[in-house]
Amino acid sequence: MFVRDVHPILSVRRERGYPDVVSREPFRSDVGNLRPEGLVGPAEGARVSFWKRLRARAGASLNAKSEAGALLERTQVGHAEVVHLAGGVPHRARLFASSLAPDPQYRLVIVDLPERTLDELAAVLPVGTRGVRLVPVPSGEDLSLVDGQSLAEAVGSSVVLPLGAVRPSHAGVSFDDPRIDGRWVRYRPGAEASWAGRRLPQPPWDVPGTLAETRSLEGEVVAEPLPSGVWLRAAGDDRWTRAARARLTRWVPCRSDEIIVALGAEGLAPLSVEIVSRWWESFVGPHRELLRFVQVGPVRTDAGEPAGQALADAIGTEIVFYCGLPVHSLNGPEVVALRPDGSHGWSLFAHTVTYRPRESSVLPAMTPTLHSYRKPIPRLPKVTTGVYRYDSDTVVEVVPAGLWIRGEAEPDYSDFVRTLPPDPRTPTVFHNSSDGEMTAHHWQCAEEVAERLRRTTGAEVRVQPTDGIEPAPPTSWMSHPGKQAPVPEIDVPATQQPADEEEPLVLLMQLVGGHDAPTEDREAAVPEVAPAAKVIEMAEIAAADPVPDPPVVPEQTAPAASxxxxxxxxxxxxxxxxxxxxxxxxxxxxxxxxxxxxxxxxxxxxxxxxxxxxxxxxxxxxxxxxxxxxxLSGLARHRGVTAAAVAPTPDQWARLGEHGVLVEPGLCAMSLAQPASGTGTTDLLIWSMTGRVVERPGGDGKGVLFPPGTSFAVLEVIEPRENERGRVLLRELSDLKSRAQSLDDLILSSLRQSAERWRRTSASETVLNTEGEVGRLPGMPAENVLEGSTGR
Structure with a gap:
């Protein structure tokens, strides 16, 4: 016969910061504990624990358990087991358990129970040689009410409990209050409690010391533990630190092969390189080579040089520096660029670079070398680190700002391209613009790569030549090393946590794999911009004399047929x-x-x-x-030369001589073949950017159609002379606002080469435009359709 009475060791109040010092006090359970009748005195707890362990190993049935124990269930969810009240796993517990990574040392047990049933945990915990780690659900009951030592005696194995409030982090949990050195405490039968790490999952470098406790450094700088490593920051407004802490805790994964050292935070004072250097010197031990630095806020450097180079010079050894923020998406580990507001930009190709210290302060810094990266295009053969062969004469190199299309021989300015920081808004595909005959080919390859990235990622991609190159426009603290952002004017009640801190972790993990919504600020840095060209509309060309105002007529409803x-x-x-x-x-x-x-x-x-x-x-x-x-929707785009034969009128020649921009209101058709030598007076060559490749009705060849509203820039105009055809060279403009003069020159050179090559081709080798798909200039009135062109 068993009775319910006061259990003298049930409640354990741990003093903060000292897991092995406890204060025991009587605690009367609402449910009570089973024990043999008549057992009283100090030895009661040990005898009860022995009885429970013996009964569990003997395979006692659930009917022998207490009424409260019979109402508890243990259910497998993902890599963890959930202990909950009978009737089904609560939604919050299932969501939390699904987000956890497996624990290689212990069995993960998620506890979602009310306080009155915590003393019945031993009745449902697994019994065996492998220990268990108890993790409370977010906003659940504090497990400090559980006597870990008695629980370990009851189940006959190690029990690991958190000392301090925990909250979800990436694939695990972290301790909520960084000002209190939370930790995991391991209880073993017949042994003293011991320190069991700070992180879950626990990497090999999670040991007592620098990375396990919050430390105050000089100059009001704080070293705060993170699940992925440590955060060095200046003291400042708590509204900024909370936002940055949530980002670093939830997004940055904890890895066994590296220790993240996050530097600074948006909105806080710039971090001094000297303080970071002294912290590095204090970090001794075998794990120093695992340090990876990430800049998430302003770092004060001389003359605005990169923080990685300044830190390598101060430390005097090589360091590895992230090009962005390491995160973990549904596709695996990624490194994303950070926008000025702290949101995620595009997924970088270059992940980390290695900075080397200067041999002398008077010598220039050495170019950082690529340390880790992701392959830009599948199935491309690798040439060397970060360089892949695109075709027989062209390679694709991974650089921090994006990709670089170039020849096998490196140009003299290679180091400059490799040191350009990424634009957080969009990746950039660079191409050489001084490779002679290969210039146009490299540009076309860059356009092909950019289009491929647009299709696979859905992001905007910028193509830019390497001549006249300029850094990305200032968008964040990365362009202002010494700038401190103003304090945000927001009201956060003291009793209310920010809304973003309550967002489920699983949902956050899914958001990383998605695409950011388009922003209004889409202007990109471009080389020297050509002067604004005059836009020639068809109405302007058709009206040589002033046109009188049309008479006022009453409104009429269009017939149904129209x-x-x-x-x-x-x-x-x-x-x-x-x-x-x-x-x-x-x-x-x-x-x-x-x-x-x-x-x-x-x-x-x-x-x-x-x-x-x-x-x-x-x-x-x-x-x-x-x-x-x-x-036209869904058809492949053509990038390259298209041709036609036209016969411009004198008025049209005059307007072409203004070198303006022609806007075609309707469909514009062009040929992929050489212009017919016996048709018209002038060869029209257009460099297509977005024209769609369309097969002819009879299936004998293909042409190119431009949709209505396409703009064309006039690059060169040569009127016909005796025994020599005229020539009009146009370029399709994909964006009127970002028209680069360097691209005009590049395309003009390519069009001239095509025109000269076709001029030398004999008439017998000329492919006639038998379908007659072109008969007028785009953006010009259609009266000059070539006579007989519809019948060719």
């Missing part, structure tokens, strides 16, 4: 040209096929007829143009 309708347009196209839809049938993709066929028909004579000013706006030709625009 109102665009997708179904009606497609029906008109299939009815007008049924030969192109024979055998297609009524399939689910018929509408998409009709749109694609409309684009293909625009490369032939029908396209020229549809672009005439007197074309019917409600018939099949108008429907052909509308559906052709839809048919």
């Amino acid at each position: 109102v665009p309708d997708d179904v009606r347009d497609r029906a008109l196209i299939r009815e007008a040209w049924p030969e192109h839809f024979a055998g297609v049938g009524d399939t689910e993709d018929l509408d998409a096929f009709t749109d694609l066929m409309a684009a293909r028909l625009h490369l032939g004579p029908l396209g020229l007829e549809a672009r005439r000013p007197d074309a019917d706006t409600s018939g099949p030709l108008a429907a052909l143009g509308r559906r052709a625009v839809e048919g």
Whole structure:
């Protein structure tokens, strides 16, 4: 017969900071403890523990347990087990357990119980030689109410309990209050309690000392433990430190092969390199080579040099420095650039670089070398560290700011490109602009790589030549080493935690793998910008004399036949040209096929007829143009030279001589073949950036279509002379605001080479434009369509 009575050792009040010093006091449980009747006195606890252990090893049934113990359950969730009340695992416990990494030393047991049932843990804990680690759920009951020593005696193995409040971190937990040196305490049967680390999961370098306790350094600088290492920062406003601490705790993973040393924080005073150097000297032991520095705030350096170089000079040895913030996404470890507001930018290719100290203070610093990185493009053969072969004459090199397309021979300015910091808003693909005949090829390769990155990442990618290169515009403290951000004007009640600290960890981990929402600030640093060019609209060209104001007429409703309708347009196209839809049938993709066929028909004579000013706006030709625009979506882009044969009028020559920008309101068709030598008076060459490659209706070749609204910059105009054709060279502009003069020169050189090569080609080798897909200049009125061009 068993009775319930006062249990003298149930409650253990640990004094903060001293896990082996406890104060015992009687604690009356709401449920009570089972013990043999008549056992009283100081030895009661030990005898009860022995009885519990004996009964558990004998395989006692649940019916022999107390009423409260029978209401507890232990359920496997992920890498952990959850102890909870009968009736199902609570949602918060399941979410928390799913985010934890496995513990190689102990069995992880998540405790989600009310205070009145904590004394019944021994009834549901696993019994065996492997110890258990008890972890409370976020905002759960404090496990300091549990007597770890008695629990270890009851289960017959080690029991590890947290000393201090814990909260979720990346794949584990961290201690909530950095001002109190929280730790894990290990209790073993018949042995004294001992220190069991500060971090979960626990890396090999998690030992008592510098990385396990908060220390005050000189000049109001604090060394604060992190799950991933340590954070050196200046004392400051708690609103800034809380935000930075949450970011470093939740996002930066704890790794066994490196120790993160985070430097500074946004909004705090700049960190001194001398203080960091002295902290490094105090960090002695075999784990020093695992230190990896991460700059997350301002660091004061001489003349604004990189913090990594200044620190290497001060320490006098090599150091490894992160190019951004290391995080862990759904795709694995990544390093992301930090935007000025602390949000994550793009995923960097260069992860860490090695800085080496100067041999003398009067000598220039050595270029940092790539230490770790990710492969930029799959299946490219590796040439050397961070360099991959793109084709027979071109390599792709990983640099901190992005990627660099160059030849095998390194140019003289290689070190400068390798020291450019990343722009947190967008990656940059550099290309050599002084490689002679290979210049255009490297530029085209850079565009191909950038387009591939756009498709795979969904991010904006900037292509920039290496001549006239400039650093990214100042966007954060990284561009202002000595600048301190103002204190944010926000009100956080003392009794209320910031909202971001309550966000579930699993959700945060999922957010890393996503893409950031587009921001309004999308301007990028570019080389020397050409003067703003005049935009030539078609209305301006068509009106040689002032046009009088149109008469005022009453508003009229457009007839139903002229109102665009997708179904009606497609029906008109299939009815007008049924030969192109024979055998297609009524399939689910018929509408998409009709749109694609409309684009293909625009490369032939029908396209020229549809672009005439007197074309019917409600018939099949108008429907052909509308559906052709839809048919271009999803087609491959063409980057390179396109051609046509035209015959500009004198007025058009005059306007072309202004070297302005032509805006085409409709579809613009070009050929991929050499212009027909016997057609027109002038060769038109356009460098395409976003033109879509479209197959001709008969399947005998391909052309390029530009969607309505495309802008073209006039680069060169040469009027025809006796026995010599004229030449007009245009460049498609993808962005009018960031038109780079260096790219104009680069594309002009490539277009001239193509025009000269075609000029030397004999007439017998010339490929005629048999489909007659081009007959006018883009952005010009259509009256100058070549006579007979629709019949070629």
